[in-house]
Amino acid sequence: GPADNTRFIDMPATFAKVIGTARSWIYQSEPEPSVGGRSLRIPQGRTLGGGSSINAMLYIRGQPEDYDGWRDLGCPGWGWDDVLPVYKRLERNERLAGERHGIDGPLPVSDPRYRHPLSLAYVRAAQQAGYRFNDDF
Structure with a gap:
């Protein structure tokens, strides 16, 4: 198809402008009991790069239990202990290193330079409500 030369994909702060256009699909979840039975919108990229092109440059891994679940369902090589070394080889994490993060890979991972007061x-x-702070997010 044609090139997706749009500033809304190129500028992370404008990612929401792509959602609901010809460059995205909007899927709906099944009603979710944990959110009062509502059906949630699930936007997915309809462009080269898929959802990675419309995610505001967020980098989030799945939970270890998700990967172990795939392994347990018959996908050998997809358990957390299998994929963690791959993540570590990929990452060039500016802040976190050690047993869960890499620092020499080709994918830069950094924190936002600015955090809104809200x-x-x-x-x-x-x-204050009792939730534990997770510095690894």
């Missing part, structure tokens, strides 16, 4: 207040409120 974002910081949200995290503080969650901690």
Whole structure:
């Protein structure tokens, strides 16, 4: 197809402008009991790069239990202990290193340079409500 030369894909802050256009699909989840029975929108990229092209440059791994679940369902090589070394080889993490993160890979991973005061207040409120802070996010 034609090139997707649009600033809305090129600029992470404008990722939401792509959702609902010809460059995305909008799937709906089944009703989810954990959110009051609502059906959730699940936008997916309809362009080269798929969802990675419309995710505001967020980098998030799945939970170890997700990978172990795939392994347990008959996908050998997809358990957490199998994929973690691959993640470590891929990552060039600016802040975290050690047994769970790599620092020499081709994929730069960094924290935002700016955090909005409301974002910081949200995290503080969650901690005050008893949620444990996770520095590895």
